[in-house]
Amino acid sequence: MIKFILTLIPVLFAAAAVVPAAAQTPRPTIVLVHGAFADGSSWSPVMKRLQADGYPVIAAANPLRSLAADSDAVAGLLKTIKGTIVLVGHSYGGMVISNAAGASSEVKALVYVDGFAPDTGESAALLAGKFPGGIPNEALAPAPLANGADLYIRADRYHAVFAADVGQAEATLMQEMQRPVTQAAFTETSGQPAWKSIPSWFIYGDADLCIPPAAHAFMADRAHAKQVVVVKGGSHVTLVTHPDVVAKVIERAATTQ
Numbered sequence: 088m089i090k091f092i093l094t095l096i097p098v099l100f101a102a103a104a105v106v107p108a109a110a111q112t113p114r115p116t117i118v119l120v121h122g123a124f125a126d127g128s129s130w131s132p133v134m135k136r137l138q139a140d141g142y143p144v145i146a147a148a149n150p151l152r153s154l155a156a157d158s159d160a161v162a163g164l165l166k167t168i169k170g171t172i173v174l175v176g177h178s179y180g181g182m183v184i185s186n187a188a189g190a191s192s193e194v195k196a197l198v199y200v201d202g203f204a205p206d207t208g209e210s211a212a213l214l215a216g217k218f219p220g221g222i223p224n225e226a227l228a229p230a231p232l233a234n235g236a237d238l239y240i241r242a243d244r245y246h247a248v249f250a251a252d253v254g255q256a257e258a259t260l261m262q263e264m265q266r267p268v269t270q271a272a273f274t275e276t277s278g279q280p281a282w283k284s285i286p287s288w289f290i291y292g293d294a295d296l297c298i299p300p301a302a303h304a305f306m307a308d309r310a311h312a313k314q315v316v317v318v319k320g321g322s323h324v325t326l327v328t329h330p331d332v333v334a335k336v337i338e339r340a341a342t343t344q
Contacts, residue, residue, distance in 0.1 A: 122178025123268035132330035162190030188281035205277035220299035237267035292321020
C-alpha cells in the first residue's frame with residue numbers, strides 16, 4: 088500500500104502541473120474608449136474592477152477631433168494588440184468603436200455604455216435628436232477654432248445634463264476637467280458599422296439627458312444586442328456611478344462564446 092502511494096505521488100504532481108496550464112486560456116484585452124467632454128480617466132472605476140478580475144485593460148486616447156480621425160487612432164491601437172479584444176465605447180466613443188473595430192479581426196465583442204451605435208450615414212447629432220430628451224443646444228458652449236468650433240458643456244448645466252447622479256463636488260471636478268469635442272465630430276456621418284457583424288452588448292441609464300433612453304433602446308434593438316441592461320435612475324455616466332454593473336456587462340461580453 089505504501090509503495091502504491093509513493094508511486095502515485097509523482098503522477099499526481101505531474102497532473103497538477105499539466106491541468107492548470109491546459110485549463111487556462113488567455114483573457115481578451117478590454118479596450119475602453121471614452122466619449123466627448125471626458126478623457127480616459129472616466130473609466131478608472133470600471134478599470135479597477137476589470138483588472139482585479141484579471142483582465143488586461145487599455146483606456147484608449149480618443150482625440151475628439153473628427154469621427155474619421157478618432158476612429159483611425161483607435162484602429163491603430165487595436166492593430167498593436169495580440170489576442171482577442173473586447174471593444175467598449177462610452178457616449179460618442181460608441182461612434183468611434185463602431186467605425187474602428189473593423190481594423191482588427193480579433194475584436195470579438197462590442198459594448199456600448201451610454202453610447203451611440205450608428206448605422207451607415209448617421210451622425211451623433213442625428214441620433215441624439217432622433218427622440219425627445221437629448222442634450223439641449225443651449226447646454227453647449229462653443230469655442231471658436233480656425234476651422235469650426237470646439238464644444239463644451241456649460242458649467243451651469245453640466246451637473247444636471249451630464250452627470251445628475253454624481254455628487255456635486257465630483258460633478259464640479261468632472262466639469263472643470265472636461266475635454267471638448269469638435270462640432271464637426273458630432274455631425275460627421277458613420278461608415279459601415281461593426282455591430283452588423285460583431286456581437287454587441289448595451290448598458291445605459293433610464294435618466295440619461297444627453298442621449299435619450301428611447302434612442303438607446305432603438306439602437307440596441309436594431310443591433311440585435313446580446314444583452315441590454317437599463318440602470319434605473321442612471322445618468323449619462325453609468326461608468327462613473329455604476330461601475331460594478333458596467334464591469335459585469337463587459338465581462339459577460341468577454342466570456343460569451
